[in-house]
Amino acid sequence: MLKKVKRWAFKRSLWVFHVNTGGCNGCDIEIVDALTPKYDLERFGIKLAPSPRHADVLLVVGPVTRKHAELLKRIYEQTPDPKFVVAVGTCATSGSTFEGAYNVIGGVDKVIPVDAYVVGCPPRPEAIIDAIVALVNKIGKGEVEKIEKA
Amino acid sequence: MGGEQTQSQSQASSIAEWLKEVGVEAEIRVDKYNVAWTEIPPEKVKEAIKLLKEKGYRHLITISGVDLPDEGVMELIYHLAPVKMDGYPRLSLKTKIPRDKPEIDTITDIFTIAIVYEREVYDLLGVKFIGHKGLSRILLPKDTPEGYHPLRKK
Amino acid sequence: MGLYIPIGPYHPALKEPITIRIKVEGEKIVDADIELGYNHRGIEKLLESKLWISVPFIAEHVCGICSGVHQLTSIMGIERIFDIEDKIPERAKMLRIVGLELERIHSHLLWLGVAAHEAGFDTIFMYSWRDREKVLDLLEIQGGRRVVYSIGKVGGVRRDVDDKFIRKAKETMGYIRKQTKEYMRIFEEDPIVQARFRNVSILPYNVAIDLGAVGPTARASGVDYDIRAEDKYFGYSEEIGMRVAVRKEGDALAKVLVRLDEILVSADIIENVLENLPSGPIEIKVPPLKTPSPGEAFARSEAPRGELAYYYRSDGKRTPYRVKIRTPTLANILSAGYMVKGGYIADVPVAFASIDPCIACMERYVIINDGKKVRKIRWSRLIHYANKWFKENLHWLKEERVY
Numbered sequence: 212m213l214k215k216v217k218r219w220a221f222k223r224s225l226w227v228f229h230v231n232t233g234g235c236n237g238c239d240i241e242i243v244d245a246l247t248p249k250y251d252l253e254r255f256g257i258k259l260a261p262s263p264r265h266a267d268v269l270l271v272v273g274p275v276t277r278k279h280a281e282l283l284k285r286i287y288e289q290t291p292d293p294k295f296v297v298a299v300g301t302c303a304t305s306g307s308t309f310e311g312a313y314n315v316i317g318g319v320d321k322v323i324p325v326d327a328y329v330v331g332c333p334p335r336p337e338a339i340i341d342a343i344v345a346l347v348n349k350i351g352k353g354e355v356e357k358i359e360k361a
Numbered sequence: 362m363g364g365e366q367t368q369s370q371s372q373a374s375s376i377a378e379w380l381k382e383v384g385v386e387a388e389i390r391v392d393k394y395n396v397a398w399t400e401i402p403p404e405k406v407k408e409a410i411k412l413l414k415e416k417g418y419r420h421l422i423t424i425s426g427v428d429l430p431d432e433g434v435m436e437l438i439y440h441l442a443p444v445k446m447d448g449y450p451r452l453s454l455k456t457k458i459p460r461d462k463p464e465i466d467t468i469t470d471i472f473t474i475a476i477v478y479e480r481e482v483y484d485l486l487g488v489k490f491i492g493h494k495g496l497s498r499i500l501l502p503k504d505t506p507e508g509y510h511p512l513r514k515k
Numbered sequence: 516m517g518l519y520i521p522i523g524p525y526h527p528a529l530k531e532p533i534t535i536r537i538k539v540e541g542e543k544i545v546d547a548d549i550e551l552g553y554n555h556r557g558i559e560k561l562l563e564s565k566l567w568i569s570v571p572f573i574a575e576h577v578c579g580i581c582s583g584v585h586q587l588t589s590i591m592g593i594e595r596i597f598d599i600e601d602k603i604p605e606r607a608k609m610l611r612i613v614g615l616e617l618e619r620i621h622s623h624l625l626w627l628g629v630a631a632h633e634a635g636f637d638t639i640f641m642y643s644w645r646d647r648e649k650v651l652d653l654l655e656i657q658g659g660r661r662v663v664y665s666i667g668k669v670g671g672v673r674r675d676v677d678d679k680f681i682r683k684a685k686e687t688m689g690y691i692r693k694q695t696k697e698y699m700r701i702f703e704e705d706p707i708v709q710a711r712f713r714n715v716s717i718l719p720y721n722v723a724i725d726l727g728a729v730g731p732t733a734r735a736s737g738v739d740y741d742i743r744a745e746d747k748y749f750g751y752s753e754e755i756g757m758r759v760a761v762r763k764e765g766d767a768l769a770k771v772l773v774r775l776d777e778i779l780v781s782a783d784i785i786e787n788v789l790e791n792l793p794s795g796p797i798e799i800k801v802p803p804l805k806t807p808s809p810g811e812a813f814a815r816s817e818a819p820r821g822e823l824a825y826y827y828r829s830d831g832k833r834t835p836y837r838v839k840i841r842t843p844t845l846a847n848i849l850s851a852g853y854m855v856k857g858g859y860i861a862d863v864p865v866a867f868a869s870i871d872p873c874i875a876c877m878e879r880y881v882i883i884n885d886g887k888k889v890r891k892i893r894w895s896r897l898i899h900y901a902n903k904w905f906k907e908n909l910h911w912l913k914e915e916r917v918y
Contacts, residue, residue: 233554233555233556234554234579235554235576235577235578235579235582236578236579236580237576237579237580237582237662237663238579239579240579240580240625240662241662243644244644244648247641247644247645247648248641248645249645249648261895261896261899262893262895262896274556276554276555276556277501277502278502278555307576308561308572308573308576309556309557309558309561309576311561311564312556312557312558312560312561313511313557313560314500314501314511314555314556314557315556315557332576332663333579333662333663335661392595392812393600393601394595394600394812394813394814395746396812396813398811419724420727420740421727422815422822422824422841423824423826423839423841423845423846425826425837425839427828427836427837438826440813440824440826442745444740451813451815453811453813453826472727473725473726473727473849474726474727474846474849476849477845477846477848477849478841478845481845485559499551500551500555501555511557511560512559512560512837
């Protein structure tokens with residue numbers, strides 16, 4: 212058990228899967244931007260996963276439209292444990308200006324559990340990287356319950 | 362300023378003349394942004410649009426629906442634009458249909474893109490386009506309950 | 516002319532949300548249907564409960580890539596409803612044009628990278644997005660933020676620009692021009708790029724007109740129609756360098772070249788406008804705009820993806836009675852379905868990307884029905900499949916696709 216935790220904590224590369232639940236693409240392009248040479252997410256050992264089954268972290272964007280809610284749940288279930296959900300953007304956090312719109316659920320945490328929120332409309336690539344790195348550090352320091360309990 | 366006014370007035374009268382050809386007496390108002398507004402009866406809409414397209418209004422921008430419960434009607438606005446017709450105004454062709462039976466003939470045989478726009482108006486307002494070969498929801502999930510049309514006013 | 520009717524589900528048990536359904540014979544696509552609704556948030560209804568003055572700040576979040584044109588077109592409509600359009604100062608109008616053209620450049624470079632990535636050319640993706648950063652720097656100075664820069668306001672623009680900005684913009688435009696010409700060269704000369712783009716997803720002129728295609732998608736098929744040239748809103752004119760970019764071939768390559776050409780036109784416009792920027796206020800001082808008189812207004816503009824239209828209805832209240840927004844991707848959706856047909860499955864990423872769809876691009880699925888079996892594949896896997904297929908079949912495809 213301890214070995215598993217250590218293995219995870221010292222994992223050199225973190226696989227991130229990007230999900231858009233009906234956002235305006237603003238957050239999407241800042242996430243993609245984080246991969247480009249100017250910000251270069253890869254130097255932190257963070258890589259884009261090709262599917263949820265390979266992911267450690269779900270980066271979820273968008274206020275969650277009704278059509279996406281089921282899909283989001285399914286993606287969450289397909290992601291193996293231990294997994295983390297980062298809600299990127301104000302829409303993913305609370306629905307932002309779209310809260311109350313008839314086709315919007317209004318926030319990722321209304322559908323799946325969220326571990327970290329990056330607020331911003333959209334948040335800058337630096338903020339997104341910051342959040343993921345902070346999450347990784349917390350895991351490394353043993354400050355995240357679900358890893359310690361695993 | 363006076364010259365432009367006459368030009369838009371003469372264009373407005375051309376449009377009025379064309380509508381007369383399909384048996385419609387319509388008043389055309391051209392606003393200062395070169396958009397013409399007019400209202401015709403729903404049974405004449407298809408013929409009018411067919412003729413307008415032949416005359417050069419070959420671009421259907423979109424179809425807007427407005428719910429007017431106080432008047433007991435729904436208003437449909439066909440937004441048309443002229444192609445290569447120097448200075449002619451964009452045309453917003455309006456018509457009113459009864460709110461308790463909102464139906465009108467499709468124009469998908471004149472403007473293929475109307476397939477998409479009519480579905481949108483059906484989805485959000487519940488207007489039935491007679492003759493549309495695939496009238497179904499396009500934006501809301503397919504399992505949305507029948508009769509739920511969010512853009513209707515309470 | 517056949518009707519491109521949305522085809523019903525092939526497999527009734529498949530209740531998953533899907534975006535593109537294609538029917539194939541072997542590797543060739545014989546029918547296609549595109550489903551929307553993922554990003555439908557209910558904005559039109561939402562706006563009925565917001566103050567007129569708030570509308571542009573919500574409109575700019577309809578699309579994060581072309582937030583500027585959404586905001587400014589919504590503002591155009593509101594200024595017509597409140598009947599203040601003819602009072603907007605010249606300097607404000609010109610600054611709006613600068614913001615809109617900077618947006619067009621960033622959007623086209625973004626698209627170039629995405630389209631290149633979908634065809635497996637990741638180097639072009641990295642280069643074009645790096646170039647795009649320089650344009651975002653300018654937008655950040657002008658608007659205050661790099662995405663959703665919020666340049667406009669009802670009555671003018673929010674911020675002014677200074678000489679430093681003008682110098683930096685000129686420098687950036689010189690750089691962008693150089694890079695764009697290089698991209699044009701790559702697309703016109705590299706044989707592997709040609710195999711993926713030339714003669715792929717052709718949209719003939721007549722079909723483009725019949726299906727109501729707009730924007731670069733239509734202009735790549737010879738349709739000489741650009742709202743900036745038609746309506747000359749905000750002061751677009753030939754004098755400031757406005758020129759309509761048109762190509763005849765109608766294939767994916769033409770769509771790339773039209774957009775690259777438009778970047779050059781935008782660079783010209785930005786330089787001309789900043790060279791001759793009129794002095795004066797950047798906004799009109801108006802009393803708080805609360806309630807317009809009852810009426811209606813229509814506004815349209817040329818967004819990077821094509822014609823964008825806003826319709827407003829006022830009943831004299833503080834909130835709009837009705838707001839209708841028609842985005843360019845909706846106008847191009849039937850054309851996208853057409854273009855995918857007759858091609859190979861491996862062409863789908865490029866064919867669909869060539870309309871520059873403003874749909875959330877990450878969770879798309881493609882349903883493939885080959886007459887015997889129906890399978891569902893995720894977009895990223897489709898790209899992977901396509902790139903592999905092209906590597907294996909390039910030897911005979913090169914003859915088929917390249918002159």
